[in-house]
Amino acid sequence: MCFWACNDSSALQAQNPVIGVTPRYCNPLPMEIGPGANASGDVTVLNDNGKYYMVCTGGGAWVSDDMYNWKYQLVTFEGTGRIPTAPDISKFNGKYYLCGNDSPLYSADHPLGPYKDLGPWKNTPGLEGGWRTAFDVHIYVDDDNTPYLYWSGGGVSGIYASKLDPKDLTKFIGTTKHLITFNNEHIWERYGEMNEYPDVAWIEGPWVNKINGTYYLQYSASGTQWKSYANGYYTSKSPLGPYTYAPNNPLTLNTVGMVSGTAHGCIIKGPDNNYWQFYTTVLSNPPGGRRIGMDRVVFDNQGNMSVKITDVPQWAPGKIKDPTKGNSGSTQVTTNKMRAMNTLSKVSSEQPGRDAAYAVDNYSGTWWEPDPNDPTPTLMIELSPATRFDVVQLYHVDGVRLMFTGGRRSVVRPAANTPAPAQTFVFKYKIEVSMDGEKWTTVLDQSNNKISRNTIYEEIPPVKCRFARLVMTDWPKESPLGVIDFALFGIADKEVQPAAQPIPANFLGK
Incomplete structure (x- = not known):
């Protein structure tokens, strides 16, 4: 007896999914407001x-x-x-x-x-x-x-x-x-x-x-x-x-x-x-x-259900043959790397009690809040901080999740069949990467974004790098910018570098 719902092969779009080609999703879902x-x-x-x-x-x-x-x-x-x-x-x-x-x-x-x-x-x-x-x-x-x-x-x-x-x-x-x-x-x-x-x-x-x-x-x-x-x-x-x-x-x-x-x-x-x-x-x-x-829901031979909660990119519904193998292999590569030993991560500004480290602590109760006079808040993460005893691990970055402050009470609901009050939750930003902290390449440009969301997930064409940064170009000005989460996803590269590498002093490259 088949307790686990049988696959309909006609619905499958990719027997061998490929990062950067086959669609993925990531929780929490990036729902439009x-x-x-x-x-x-x-x-x-x-x-x-x-x-x-x-x-x-x-x-x-x-x-x-x-x-x-x-x-x-x-x-x-x-x-x-x-x-x-x-x-x-x-x-x-x-x-x-x-x-x-x-x-x-x-x-x-x-x-x-x-x-x-x-x-x-x-x-x-x-x-x-x-x-x-x-x-x-x-x-x-x-x-x-x-x-x-x-x-x-x-x-x-x-x-x-x-x-x-x-x-x-x-x-x-x-x-x-x-x-x-x-x-x-x-x-x-x-x-x-x-x-x-x-x-x-x-x-x-x-x-x-x-x-x-x-x-x-x-x-x-x-x-x-x-x-x-x-x-x-x-x-x-x-x-x-x-x-x-x-x-x-x-x-x-x-x-x-x-x-x-x-x-x-x-x-x-x-x-x-x-x-x-x-x-x-x-x-x-x-x-x-x-x-x-x-x-995904999976059933065992006795009909018991199980669900594995995920917080990294998964193959989208209908894109793989075996739904138990939803994980695409990417993992979070930014977590806690603002406070790691010997890190070269930096931030353009931060408010007291709203440290940049809070954007990468994998915790939804804290957030980074830049100085209100900072025109383009920038948060740069060294993906592989290392001591002098370690090698530097490089990564192929392939996705980004952003979460901004604003809970369910942030949206004012209108009366029935009446125009909603003027509100905007449009965030504009760029993701840039670098091998040396000096020369930067834009791999995701949402500086013209028009979609209102407080949670974002975007695919990035896989790119090898040692440094990555978030550059905020615009955001709703009704309240201070708060970045709950800046999570980059990727897969470790086979190449490693010696830990001791000279890094230019001005590696924000602004």
């Missing part, structure tokens, strides 16, 4: 005949044909209405349905609307059935075309579900089922950065898939403010249970680096006919700052 809309967590993706529609807390939608290139699109409503917090998008009998926290159910003839307000949820089960309000609701349509609603009861109460009336999805029918609840023996479910609260939790974010006859109920804990935020799952042979706790939980857990707090998302089938996990990522600072990530 639309007018009054930011992809800031609680992500749901609808696969509608090979076109992918993503909705998130923060408003708007993002559309893709390949699950690699995402384009922001406005979602419209008839009269009043807006994308709710923790939105869920689904399709039933040719109609599209949108719902979320404290919101009515909306329907439309197109995933982008215009959506009509169908009114509040009717004959809800009440407190005894876990219904306090519409919270993290998810509509799942089984393969027999029966619709179900799953929701979180809040706090430790767990996840509930009920059938919906196929003639009116706002109505519950049948008996409400209490599917799972908090179990403090599952230490990862406990509240707190170190799961230190034994009797406190927040069980939320239900999502259901049916794969090879098994229902997978995904849920999140311990809370979206913690980097311990993670996904787990239960399995059942019925959509309403009983559900059994998976032996390899948690499914997604990562508390370090730029991709942490990996929870509240969804699992969908991608263009390669394999399953992919989308998830929220939690920034260490500012409070509430969140991004989006995705990674």
Whole structure:
């Protein structure tokens, strides 16, 4: 029996992927910021005949044909209405349905609307059935075309579900089922950065898939403010249970680096006919700052799911034959090299308490802030700082990730169907490389960038170098420039050089 989704060879674009030719992605995903809309967590993706529609807390939608290139699109409503917090998008009998926290159910003839307000949820089960309000609701349509609603009861109460009336999805029918609840023996479910609260939790974010006859109920804990935020799952042979706790939980857990707090998302089938996990990522600072990530789902012979959270470039969906070999081989080559022994790394300016080293510390709670009077802030990294006992390792640099300050509360959401307030998140920059710290070559020029994003990933044609630098040419002037992350990716070259090499004094080369 094939538990792992079988590959569709017709969807594969490259049997032998090549860096610089075959597309790659890198987490957190570089989502465009639309007018009054930011992809800031609680992500749901609808696969509608090979076109992918993503909705998130923060408003708007993002559309893709390949699950690699995402384009922001406005979602419209008839009269009043807006994308709710923790939105869920689904399709039933040719109609599209949108719902979320404290919101009515909306329907439309197109995933982008215009959506009509169908009114509040009717004959809800009440407190005894876990219904306090519409919270993290998810509509799942089984393969027999029966619709179900799953929701979180809040706090430790767990996840509930009920059938919906196929003639009116706002109505519950049948008996409400209490599917799972908090179990403090599952230490990862406990509240707190170190799961230190034994009797406190927040069980939320239900999502259901049916794969090879098994229902997978995904849920999140311990809370979206913690980097311990993670996904787990239960399995059942019925959509309403009983559900059994998976032996390899948690499914997604990562508390370090730029991709942490990996929870509240969804699992969908991608263009390669394999399953992919989308998830929220939690920034260490500012409070509430969140991004989006995705990674492949793999099934073992017993049907257990696993997801390896990644923070380096991966081959894009549908571009490789074996989805378990997503890593392209590139690794981060800038981390902590502002403070390494004997480093020649330098910066043009920095504010007190906002050191340049914070841009390369692989931590989302700190950032580099240059002097406001610095017209072209420049951060140069020696990729191979060495003591006199070491050789100098050269690298083939092939990608860059940039993250700038600005969390989910940075974007002002407009009222329904009204123009968004004037905001810009357009960052302009160049990446330059050098072998000697004196002669520089531009390998990526985004000085004319017009795309609004606070997280960026760009491919660089592989180039060998010892030094690399980020040159900021323009940025939103409404607030100080803050660079959370400047991560270059690459692969070590076979060539090495002696450690003692004369370097010109003016190696910023400005």
